[in-house]
Amino acid sequence: MIIAIDFGGTNIKIGLVDEGKMLAQTHLPSYSERGLRARLVVVEQEIYTLLQRQNAALPGCSGIGIATPGIVDTTRRTILSINNKYADAVGFDFEKWAQETFALPLLIENDARAALLGEVHYGIARGAKDAVLLTFGTGIGTSAMMNGQVIRGKHFQAGILGGHFSTDINGNVCNCGNKGCLEAQAGHWALSYAVKRHPDYLHSELSKLGILGYGDIIHAAHNKDVAGIDVLDELVAHWSAGIVNMIHAYDPEIVILSGGLMKSQQFLLAALYDNVNRMSWTPWGEVEIAVASDPDASVLLGLSSLFDSTDNGSVH
Amino acid sequence: MIIAIDFGGTNIKIGLVDEGKMLAQTHLPSYSERGLRARLVVVEQEIYTLLQRQNAALPGCSGIGIATPGIVDTTRRTILSINNKYADAVGFDFEKWAQETFALPLLIENDARAALLGEVHYGIARGAKDAVLLTFGTGIGTSAMMNGQVIRGKHFQAGILGGHFSTDINGNVCNCGNKGCLEAQAGHWALSYAVKRHPDYLHSELSKLGILGYGDIIHAAHNKDVAGIDVLDELVAHWSAGIVNMIHAYDPEIVILSGGLMKSQQFLLAALYDNVNRMSWTPWGEVEIAVASDPDASVLLGLSSLFDSTDNGSVH
Known part of the structure; x- marks a missing residue:
């Protein structure tokens, strides 16, 4: 124990x-x-x-x-x-x-x-040897396993900085010093920026809320709130690009999605799956996309x- | 032999x-x-x-x-x-x-x-065990070595798709099917698109040329051609983001730059070095940036x- x-x-x-x-x-x-x-x-x-x-x-x-x-x-x-x-x-x-x-x-x-180790040893990706994980929480954390070994790199940085790959060269400056990081564009803490930039912000139900969560945006989009729809589209595009970048970097068979965002998986998975399989260059076949079986425990x-x-x- | x-x-x-x-x-x-x-x-x-x-x-x-x-x-x-x-x-x-x-x-x-194997065994990065290479030719090729092993991945894709990490979510659709790939934004074959989009294109010396090369843009920028200056700025930003993404992905000690673009290294290296060291999250120190010693031979x-x-x- x-x-x-x-x-x-x-x-x-x-x-x-x-x-x-x-x-x-x-x-x-x-x-x-x-x-x-x-x-x-x-x-x-x-x-x-x-x-x-x-x-x-x-x-x-x-x-x-x-x-x-x-x-x-x-x-x-x-x-x-x-x-x-x-x-x-x-x-x-x-x-x-x-x-x-x-x-x-x-x-x-x-x-x-x-x-990732939890999901590969005891969770949704049991037995996988080539896998990546993205966890959408306060920030966007990532990790990668190749040939059964979780990769760490010379200075312990490999695999975990997928949230800090730049997906928008013209985007926000990130806490880390980089520009347009996935996390700075589509992480939890970036949501308010994305919403406030929208031209329809003042008419949006989102302008009445305090600190925004992923769920608020998804809820607004489902209420046909214009800002909500546009920001969710933008977020889904970024999350998709982030997943594709991880696939292109580490060549996995399975992508595991985790974190608070996955509470809304029923509204997101189909769109993410479509985007990722259209945009990733994987001539060998399609990468499996799975949701962490128990994010709290993994x-x-x-x-x-x-x-x-x-x-x-x-x-x- | x-x-x-x-x-x-x-x-x-x-x-x-x-x-x-x-x-x-x-x-x-x-x-x-x-x-x-x-x-x-x-x-x-x-x-x-x-x-x-x-x-x-x-x-x-x-x-x-x-x-x-x-x-x-x-x-x-x-x-x-x-x-x-x-x-x-x-x-x-x-x-x-x-x-x-x-x-x-x-x-x-x-x-x-x-x-990369050539540069690590016989070239500028002799003895390195953690290195990435970007080669700027017709496309943008990449590769990565971790702990002395060139990485290949489950389906031979790992390390080599750095030119197909999306660096501009709103960018061009790439030959590979992805959107805003580094190569689609700042590779050799994308130069004409970048230049023709510029509002000053018709007044630019670049409008008088046929197929554009990296050297043409650099030359125009040094002639204070407005489109040339702006497009070169944009290209340098993309190349820098591409290098940072490779650093964030594979945690190298040295980045090796190669390909035809490096014929103009005297105009580019200082800017690339500044950007990369400002934007990469490497608390252990600064990643070395080196130019391939003999790109034709490596x-x-x-x-x-x-x-x-x-x-x-x-x-x-």
Whole structure:
């Protein structure tokens, strides 16, 4: 059994996982803009509560797995860079924290890579060896597996920056410094910009809302709100291009879609599937598109697979 | 010694290469729009001429290496798909041809991958293990190496489709079926579209030319031609985005630039370097940008490295 923690932009999820089985699970708000270190005390308490609920104790655990956004050094077990959220987590010694607090070994991985591992080992893409994942949450996270190995690259950046491929050279400047990144054009935090630019904005039902979510745009489009329809079209075009770019980069057999956006999958999948199969250059056949079987659990399950395998975070 | 053949869009280059040394070299026009099979008879004659010139003969050769554009199946030794050029080469049995004509074994590789192998083994990036290459010729070819292995992917597509990442969601439809591909926006064949769209086109010196080359645009920009300046700015922005996308995809230490465009490197490198280092998310440091040491030779030398190594085209 391991303790798995997923530091998401909105929620911190904690699970007790045994060989791909979720024994117990809880979550708490992340307040990620206030940083990560301050939340660790609460996380520690939640872990003890969860263990108690499961009639388990620390000696029954073989390790702690942590998933975070950003660029994660899986060998030195630290965060190298993170975009906006959990700013104080960069350079934090998670291994020391796990050792001092729980006397347990620690593994850390980027959250989108952990999600991909979870889906490939225990989820919708079981047995796949060539797969990519895109997760549409606060930002757009990605990851890639080639020939059964999740790719990490020389500096742990490979596969996870698909949200930072530029899909619109004339687009918005992104938090990361690049221009027209997929995430800056069609990620959750970019929605307000897209809507406010629309000439019909002031007549749109969207002008009456505060912070916009993917669901608001989809809802407005279904109400035949002009701004809603146009912005959704634009978003679908960007998401499609983002998926095609991942296919062209990593040559997968299956694309896994995850994150909050997939709550609206019934309104999106047909359009995404059509666009992607028309636009991707895959003479061998059609790439399968699948929705993550359990987005909330896949990151935690994926962390447990790191402990089960020999692929425990070494480079490449 | 091997016989190496590079089927380029404009020229077919043939070389006799011995352990990374070019012994003799020749080239002939490709007329690639007329297909590949018709050129093979001329290629055969040129090979015999080249051997004679070198006082060598077929029994002194250990194999034939072929590089072509497009998606190449390196295990079955055939071309799976090709964009416009050499249309009749798809499915051609190169192995049989080499066996029947020269009684020699054959290896085949995508031209941008061969160029990268050449630069890493014998050229500007000697010893690099994490590198990407972009070659700006008729199209924009790319390739990537991670941890010392040139990446090929499940269906031989990985690394080579960087020219077909969409960098402008609102851009031109590409030959490949995708929209706004780097190659469709800023490849050689897209130059005329870019120039003709410019409002000042009819007053531009570029309106007086026929088929436009990269050099024409650069020349016009230096003559303070308004359309020339604007189109060059646009091209540099696209090339920069293309390089950043390759960095974000494959996490290299070095980017190698090659192809005809590099004849104008003195006008371009500073701008490309500035853009790329400003826009790429690489907290570990700055990616090196280098120009291929001998673009004409690197593909041929790279083919010879396939015979020297254990990496002779198996998947991944």
